[in-house]
Amino acid sequence: MEEVGPVHQGLPSTIDPWPQGGDGVILLYLGVRLPSLGVLRQYTCLDACKSSKPEFAWTATPSTNRTSFPRLDIPPWLLGYHKRVIRHVVNVFNSIPSLLSVPSARFLGSAVLVTGGLGYVGSHVCLELLKRGYTVLAVDDLTNSFIDVVRSISLALEASGFEARLSRRIVHIPIDYGDAVSLNNALIFYYQYFDVTAAIHLAASKSVAESLKNPWKYYENNVFKMGKFLEVLGRNRIMNVVFSSSATVYGALPSDMAFTAVSEDMVPILGPGLSIERAVSMADGLTPYGVSKILGEAMIQKFVEEHPRRRAVVFRLFNPVGCDPSGFLKETPRDTTWCGGGVMQMVKKALVDDDVFEIYKGGGEGGDGSCIRDFVHVGDIARGIVMGFQNGYSPEGPGERCRVYNLASGEGVSIKQLVEALEKESGVVAKVEECGSREGDVAVSIGDGAKIRRELGWMPEMGVKEISRDFCKAYGIGWYSGETGV
Numbered sequence: 001m002e003e004v005g006p007v008h009q010g011l012p013s014t015i016d017p018w019p020q021g022g023d024g025v026i027l028l029y030l031g032v033r034l035p036s037l038g039v040l041r042q043y044t045c046l047d048a049c050k051s052s053k054p055e056f057a058w059t060a061t062p063s064t065n066r067t068s069f070p071r072l073d074i075p076p077w078l079l080g081y082h083k084r085v086i087r088h089v090v091n092v093f094n095s096i097p098s099l100l101s102v103p104s105a106r107f108l109g110s111a112v113l114v115t116g117g118l119g120y121v122g123s124h125v126c127l128e129l130l131k132r133g134y135t136v137l138a139v140d141d142l143t144n145s146f147i148d149v150v151r152s153i154s155l156a157l158e159a160s161g162f163e164a165r166l167s168r169r170i171v172h173i174p175i176d177y178g179d180a181v182s183l184n185n186a187l188i189f190y191y192q193y194f195d196v197t198a199a200i201h202l203a204a205s206k207s208v209a210e211s212l213k214n215p216w217k218y219y220e221n222n223v224f225k226m227g228k229f230l231e232v233l234g235r236n237r238i239m240n241v242v243f244s245s246s247a248t249v250y251g252a253l254p255s256d257m258a259f260t261a262v263s264e265d266m267v268p269i270l271g272p273g274l275s276i277e278r279a280v281s282m283a284d285g286l287t288p289y290g291v292s293k294i295l296g297e298a299m300i301q302k303f304v305e306e307h308p309r310r311r312a313v314v315f316r317l318f319n320p321v322g323c324d325p326s327g328f329l330k331e332t333p334r335d336t337t338w339c340g341g342g343v344m345q346m347v348k349k350a351l352v353d354d355d356v357f358e359i360y361k362g363g364g365e366g367g368d369g370s371c372i373r374d375f376v377h378v379g380d381i382a383r384g385i386v387m388g389f390q391n392g393y394s395p396e397g398p399g400e401r402c403r404v405y406n407l408a409s410g411e412g413v414s415i416k417q418l419v420e421a422l423e424k425e426s427g428v429v430a431k432v433e434e435c436g437s438r439e440g441d442v443a444v445s446i447g448d449g450a451k452i453r454r455e456l457g458w459m460p461e462m463g464v465k466e467i468s469r470d471f472c473k474a475y476g477i478g479w480y481s482g483e484t485g486v
């Protein structure tokens, strides 16, 4: 079998592997030789480099603050011969400068593992963790994100008035969260520096429509890989887990209950007392994406049951929208067809590129003909997730070791109302067209937020106005086209 190569091997060639550090931000290269991993390349964004602390002075020296290391290129004609032996020799040569730049192992405090850490919700969660002084290990294979997000997070952190401090750092681990061997090796490596105490699992394929076309991708990415991931967490004794599930587990409600705000107990987590058949009948009209999330929740429950010290919080996210108020951090999906083509991106096309925005039919009787969603500002979502993660440690927290919460505002907003709010905030009028309903869409989705308010004290701080304002600011739409941070 082919030896496991460098972990960034599968990345598209368009990615600049050596991004430049921004103003006041130094991107640090850490190269480490691990037995089965080849040369593991990490980019560490250390705001701490600004610190005058002597133990970090080395990070700013010219030898480590460079954007590329000398590499030995293998001529193609040589590749055919004794491929593995040659690669091994080359790796040894290549690892010499890396080894010279690695600090001696020392304990730098605790860290939180965030899968999908450079994605839309993930990057905002990383920002929230950094604001609260945590070190973040962001696992992200860049299939639906870009390396530049690390820099955006740093800029947003600075813009939010948080001074760069030694205790705040984000490390990007460019691997697939379901690649158990690489993840395990990365954790073994980082345990030299950090005590990885918790994992926030956000990585997933997330399009309802795509899951109908290609269900196997959803079972693979959201279920099978998650099983391997939990096994790695168990092996590395990570006891606290937060899992982002979705409102999609509720499916569609009967028409006489269409405007009911769904509560957590309407679809409990699958377990011995609740079979999958029963769950599917409770949540009518489930899509493969919905099933993958129901199974994910069940796996988290099982993970917790297996060890008395494990705790988990499952969040059912309603529609995350908006951007960080700084304007530096926004949704930058690589896949703009499915997992990045949410409603806001579609309205943006109409506002900026003069496209026609298609309003899908839904909403039920008494509505305005468009679907109704419970939109939650992504900053509020991130704050809720971090509150849940912190509460997981708290002995005073609610007794159950695996808890489930809706991350919902409790208020329904129609798509037409959302478009109006964006038009008002930007000063641009969008061309719209009313169409038939979209396959897999539920007409109304509103979550009951009473439980999370009661137990965690979370409630959204921003509504549709702030969502529209921050979105227009981040993308420089209409009146915001001259703003900084765009």
Ligand SMILES: O=c1ccn([C@@H]2O[C@H](COP(=O)(O)OP(=O)(O)O[C@H]3O[C@H](CO)[C@H](O)[C@H](O)[C@H]3O)[C@@H](O)[C@H]2O)c(=O)[nH]1
Pocket: 206, 207, 208, 246, 247, 248, 317, 318, 319, 341, 342, 343, 344, 346, 357, 358, 359, 360, 361, 362, 371, 372, 373, 415, 438, 441, 445
């Ligand atoms: O061009 C468009 C795009 C969307 N919509 C409408 O806007 C609403 C939101 O659509 P999104 O595609 O943004 O989001 P969904 O509600 O379909 O899905 C979202 O919520 C789900 C939970 O219900 C999952 O969590 C999923 O990952 C997340 O993207 C839907 O009613 C849809 O009909 C339009 O009218 N026109």
